[in-house]
Amino acid sequence: MRRLCHFFTAAMTAATLGLGLVAPAEARLSITLGSPVIEPMPFALPTFADEGGGGSMAADISAVIVSDLQGTGMFEQIPESAYIQRLTSFDAAVSYPDWQAINAQALITGAVQAGGGQVAVKFCLHDVFANGTMGECMQFAGDAGSWRRVAHKVADAVYSRITGETGYFDSRVVFVAESGPKNQRQKRLAVMDYDGANVSYLTDSSSILLAPRFSPSGDRILFTSYSTGFPQIYLMDVASLQIRGLGEQPGTMTFAPRFSPDGSRVVFSLERGGNTDIYMLDIGSGALSQLTDSPSIETAPSFSPDGSQIVFESDRSGGQQLYIMSAGGGEPRRISGGAGRYGTPVWSPRGDYIAFTKQNQGRFHIGVMLTDGTEEKLLTSSYLDEGPTWSPNGRVIMFTRQPPGEGNPELWSVDTTGRVLRPVKNGTASSDPAWSPLLP
Amino acid sequence: MFRDMDRSFVISGTGHGVLILWVLFGDILFRPPVPTEPVVMTVDTISTEQFDAMMAAAGGAQPEQPAETAPSASVRPPERPQPPEPAPEPTPPEPTPPEPEMQQPAPEPAPQPEPEPEPEPIPEADVAQPLPVPEPVAPPAEQEQPVAVIPSSVRPRPRPASRVAPMPQEAPPEDVPEAEEVQQAVTDEATPDTPPAEEQQEAAAPPEATTEVVTEATETDETPQLAPTASMRPRSRPRRPDPAAERPAEAQTASSQNAADQQATEDAVAQALAEQAAASSSSNQQAANTDAPPARGLAANGPPMSAGEKDALRVAVERCWNVAALSTEAQRAVISVYVTIGPDKKPVSTSIELARSDAGDAATRQAYEAARRAILRCGSPGFPLPDEKYETWKELELIFDKGRVGL
Numbered sequence: 001m002r003r004l005c006h007f008f009t010a011a012m013t014a015a016t017l018g019l020g021l022v023a024p025a026e027a028r029l030s031i032t033l034g035s036p037v038i039e040p041m042p043f044a045l046p047t048f049a050d051e052g053g054g055g056s057m058a059a060d061i062s063a064v065i066v067s068d069l070q071g072t073g074m075f076e077q078i079p080e081s082a083y084i085q086r087l088t089s090f091d092a093a094v095s096y097p098d099w100q101a102i103n104a105q106a107l108i109t110g111a112v113q114a115g116g117g118q119v120a121v122k123f124c125l126h127d128v129f130a131n132g133t134m135g136e137c138m139q140f141a142g143d144a145g146s147w148r149r150v151a152h153k154v155a156d157a158v159y160s161r162i163t164g165e166t167g168y169f170d171s172r173v174v175f176v177a178e179s180g181p182k183n184q185r186q187k188r189l190a191v192m193d194y195d196g197a198n199v200s201y202l203t204d205s206s207s208i209l210l211a212p213r214f215s216p217s218g219d220r221i222l223f224t225s226y227s228t229g230f231p232q233i234y235l236m237d238v239a240s241l242q243i244r245g246l247g248e249q250p251g252t253m254t255f256a257p258r259f260s261p262d263g264s265r266v267v268f269s270l271e272r273g274g275n276t277d278i279y280m281l282d283i284g285s286g287a288l289s290q291l292t293d294s295p296s297i298e299t300a301p302s303f304s305p306d307g308s309q310i311v312f313e314s315d316r317s318g319g320q321q322l323y324i325m326s327a328g329g330g331e332p333r334r335i336s337g338g339a340g341r342y343g344t345p346v347w348s349p350r351g352d353y354i355a356f357t358k359q360n361q362g363r364f365h366i367g368v369m370l371t372d373g374t375e376e377k378l379l380t381s382s383y384l385d386e387g388p389t390w391s392p393n394g395r396v397i398m399f400t401r402q403p404p405g406e407g408n409p410e411l412w413s414v415d416t417t418g419r420v421l422r423p424v425k426n427g428t429a430s431s432d433p434a435w436s437p438l439l440p
Numbered sequence: 441m442f443r444d445m446d447r448s449f450v451i452s453g454t455g456h457g458v459l460i461l462w463v464l465f466g467d468i469l470f471r472p473p474v475p476t477e478p479v480v481m482t483v484d485t486i487s488t489e490q491f492d493a494m495m496a497a498a499g500g501a502q503p504e505q506p507a508e509t510a511p512s513a514s515v516r517p518p519e520r521p522q523p524p525e526p527a528p529e530p531t532p533p534e535p536t537p538p539e540p541e542m543q544q545p546a547p548e549p550a551p552q553p554e555p556e557p558e559p560e561p562i563p564e565a566d567v568a569q570p571l572p573v574p575e576p577v578a579p580p581a582e583q584e585q586p587v588a589v590i591p592s593s594v595r596p597r598p599r600p601a602s603r604v605a606p607m608p609q610e611a612p613p614e615d616v617p618e619a620e621e622v623q624q625a626v627t628d629e630a631t632p633d634t635p636p637a638e639e640q641q642e643a644a645a646p647p648e649a650t651t652e653v654v655t656e657a658t659e660t661d662e663t664p665q666l667a668p669t670a671s672m673r674p675r676s677r678p679r680r681p682d683p684a685a686e687r688p689a690e691a692q693t694a695s696s697q698n699a700a701d702q703q704a705t706e707d708a709v710a711q712a713l714a715e716q717a718a719a720s721s722s723s724n725q726q727a728a729n730t731d732a733p734p735a736r737g738l739a740a741n742g743p744p745m746s747a748g749e750k751d752a753l754r755v756a757v758e759r760c761w762n763v764a765a766l767s768t769e770a771q772r773a774v775i776s777v778y779v780t781i782g783p784d785k786k787p788v789s790t791s792i793e794l795a796r797s798d799a800g801d802a803a804t805r806q807a808y809e810a811a812r813r814a815i816l817r818c819g820s821p822g823f824p825l826p827d828e829k830y831e832t833w834k835e836l837e838l839i840f841d842k843g844r845v846g847l
Contacts, residue, residue: 028778028837029745031754036761036814036842074765100820105762105813127809129816130789134809164767164806352768365657378657418655 038419040076041162043069044104044128046087047080048121053114057144061112061121061151067195068155068169072396073420075162078104090122099128106134108158119144121151125158134161148197149439156438168391169194172436173398174212174221175411177201178429189223189236194391194435196411196426202241211256214436215263221434222246222257222266233257233268235283247281247288254279256299260327261307267291269299278312280327291329302346302354303327304371311335311345311354311371322356324371335373344387347371350394353416357386357399366399368416379418387431392438398424400431742831752824753833760818763810763842770806773799774841777811781834785822787815795837811840 045066050058069075084098090111099107110123122139126132140153149170156167177190177199186205189212192198203209207227214221221236233254236243246266247254257268266281276297280289292298296316303310304327311324317334320341325332336342340360347354353368358378364385369376384402391398395415401423402409408429414421424430745753763771775798780791792812797804815838825833 028835029750029833030837030839031750031757032839032841033754033758033761034841034843035758036763036840037759038764039762041762041765103817105817127813129813130809162806163765164770164802367657377655379655381657414656418657421656 040070040074041105042078042103043075043106043108044078044080044083044099044102045069045108046083048110048112048123049088049090051090051111051113054112054119055114057114057119057147058112061119061147061154062110064148064151065108065155065158068152069158071195071420071422072159073415074159075106078102090124094126096126096128096131099126104128106158106162110154114144117144118142119147119150121154123154123157125161148193152193165395166393166438168393168396168435168438170439171392172214172218172439173389173411173424173433174202174214174436175426175430175434176209176212176432178409178431179205189221190428190430191238191436192426194424196424199426199428202236202238211432211434213258213434215259216261216437217263218436218439220259220263222259224255224257231255233266235266246283247279249288256301258302260303261305267301267303267310269301278310289329291325291327292332298323300344304347305349305351311347313343313345322354322373335369335371336376337373338376346388346390348390348394349392353394355388355390355397357388366397366414368397377418379414379416380412380421385412387433389433389435391435396420398433398435400433402431742829742833745826745829745832749824749826749829753836756818756823757814757838761810761814761840766806766810767803769799769803770810771842773797773803773807774839775799775804775807775811777808777815777838777840779815779836779838781819781823781825781836783830783834785819785825787819787823789816792816807840811838 045062047062048058066077070077082102084101085095087094087109090109094107094109105128107126107128108123109126110121113120113122118141120139120141122137124137125134127134138154138157140150140157142150152167152170155169159165159167159169171194172191173194174189174191176187178185178187180186185208187208187210188205189202189209190199191202192200202221207225209226210224210231212221212223219238221238223234223236224231225234231253232248233246234243235246246257247268247270249270249272251272253271255269255271257266259266264283266283268279268281269276270279275295276299277290277292277294278298278301280291281287291301291310292312292314294314294316296314298312298314298316301310301312308327309324310327311322312332313320314323314332315321316323320343321334322336322342322345323332323334335354336356338358338360340358342356342358344357345354346356348368352370354371355366355368358365358367363381364383365378366380366385366388367376367378379397380399380401382401383404384400386400386402388397388399390396391413396413397416398411398413400409401412409431411424411426411430411433412421413424424433776795778791778793778795780788782788792815794804794808797807799807
């Protein structure tokens with residue numbers, strides 16, 4: 001009984017005291033901000049220090065990092081001539097007020113060390129106004145011949161740390177390199193870095209090749225070849241450059257192939273008897289299944305990132321429009337509804353947008369829309385823009401731009417806001433780009 | 441002995457328990473009955489002369505029983521019929537196509553009071569003379585305010601932003617031309633030795649900041665500008681009725697009566713707030729003199745910030761709130777940040793903390809870092825804040841909510 005009384009009294013006292021100790025609600029002046037500015041973030045990158053054997057590589061690596069970051073349109077380098085503090089070594093203490101004075105919001109310091117055919121780059125990303133580093137300092141190493149990849153890796157790390165998204169600099173693009181006059185065009189497959197450097201050819205120009213597509217792992221390439229006189233899809237192993245045909249059906253034409261997200265299947269268009277429908281091919285077993293059955297032309301299929309749906313173009317309504325259906329087939333639903341014709345849809349790797357080519361009133365556009373067809377946004381407008389492909393992080397689209405007249409096709413890129421539009425200079429006439437995944 | 445101790449302990453514990461329960465729940469258990477809704481009556485003040493005249497007319501009736509006296513026309517009858525329904529407010533000005541004023545829905549006249557017997561006018565009471573009834577006309581400002589005609593719903597063009605490597609485009613031909621017979625050959629070899637990416641550095645993003653993204657497709661849009669070239673002038677507030685016109689209550693419209701009452705209420709509220717602010721200001725001044733630091737996180741009751749002062753602070757922070765380098769998720773994040781502002785009007789960097797966010801960890805971190813940079817960068821010279829309201833703005837909650845604009 002006594003214990004019970006003790007407990008009761010203590011409980012009641014504690015309850016009373018507890019109620020009395022409840023903190024009063026905070027009363028702060030609250031201000032809501034809703035109109036941010038959109039401008040490149042100023043950053044400073046002193047040329048990385050050479051810690052031995054680097055030679056001009058330190059400057060070259062620094063230049064590639066700056067180019068990568070500035071090319072996004074999100075960042076803008078402050079010229080080195082404006083720097084107050086001169087960092088001569090990687091271990092030198094950073095005087096943040098000096099960088100705050102020139103309004104540098106981010107500072108990238110680093111050093112390059114080379115030797116024995118290897119190159120190593122260590123770097124730190126500083127939040128100038130927080131007076132500290134953003135995350136841990138890092139180091140990348142690789143063959144000296146792949147110093148550009150090392151630089152791209154550093155830029156990817158910086159980009160990812162600031163934006164919160166994965167980068168896309170350490171990636172490659174396969175495209176169709178064109179040469180010769182327009183009436184005798186020679187086309188062959190080539191790959192390059194995302195920024196147009198390091199172009200190399202995968203095939204000769206003995207036949208016309210079109211529509212290359214990287215596999216999700218980046219080790220294989222699908223493409224369409226006219227080597228037999230009719231379009232047929234082929235699969236190339238990037239390492240060995242071995243080629244084999246896929247889905248060969250006598251009396252048919254196959255084209256517009258694209259991998260499934262897991263890389264085990266290929267969805268493509270097959271023309272039989274004058275009618276074009278979409279088919280699925282299991283690469284391992286060779287099993288073929290028909291996904292659409294319509295007298296209209298269905299082509300340019302593209303998987304959703306989760307592999308559950310396919311977006312494609314069809315003229316079943318009288319004009320080219322975009323439709324989405326289940327990956328197993330079934331009744332599609334139309335998602336495009338604006339004026340003009342829509343084609344070559346590509347699902348973003350993020351899953352949020354679908355990029356497309358639009359032709360309206362004599363002009364071509366590269367645009368994006370949400371997967372339900374809303375919020376359509378045209379990013380470009382030109383004489384001829386077509387064939388969008390997404391960067392690995394879904395933030396940038398590369399496409400083919402054909403100028404009127406005598407000009408050759410070029411590769412261009414635009415971000416999903418449409419703010420950063422730029423050509424991708426690779427030194428050759430190019431079309432039909434397809435972005436690889438981020439390299440390992 | 442222990443039994444006595446137990447007994448006393450039980451008595452003490454029971455007593456304390458009852459006391460605590462009474463403190464906790466007494467207010468609920470012994471709550472006085474809910475008072476009936478008070479009867480509100482409209483009263484007016486009268487002058488001594490009027491009172492004397494009323495007394496004289498009442499024949500020496502007791503002033504303590506005014507309800508029993510005959511209603512005098514010299515003052516407002518106490519049983520003046522109230523409008524049966526609160527009439528709607530005068531129609532606020534709307535940006536609709538202009539209509540002749542005569543076609544505007546005139547405010548409904550207040551329902552006439554029941555034909556109760558009007559008090560007999562007493563000739564000797566001067567104030568009993570009914571004033572001329574004002575015409576129930578609309579505010580004169582409406583006659584002078586031409587409404588801009590918006591020819592269509594086409595949105596105004598956004599301010600164009602400078603572009604990266606703008607390329608002039610030729611006018612598109614009607615049809616895509618056929619391939620020419622002879623075309624210029626292109627080089628068969630690539631030139632990988634020339635790093636093209638570095639050449640693009642000068643074509644980097646425009647240094648000029650913008651709050652709206654203009655794409656190439658938007659720039660080439662030839663849609664004519666259909667936005668109104670001039671905005672319409674704001675309509676003036678309806679003129680307050682002449683206080684003298686309130687005397688003949690029968691002639692007043694219900695809407696104008698309610699508007700006047702609301703205006704009077706607002707004035708009273710504003711006055712009360714001002715008085716409270718002045719009182720709190722003086723008390724805060726005393727607190728400051730005694731060097732008694734208020735508890736952290738509690739904003740003292742300083743004088744309120746005006747809308748203009750809040751806008752100035754908001755703009756000052758927004759100027760440095762740069763979301764260009766944020767992911768889409770981080771841009772969509774709505775985060776709340778607490779910050780303490782020093783007497784020098786500069787943010788205390790160590791006080792900045794994330795209060796809440798509606799996004800995931802990664803997006804929240806990016807959004808918070810951008811918000812913190814904005815506060816520190818634009819706060820380094822000191823925010824534009826009024827000195828006398830330090831107690832009000834020294835503890836701030838800044839809510840960064842971009843919404844989906846420009847995504």
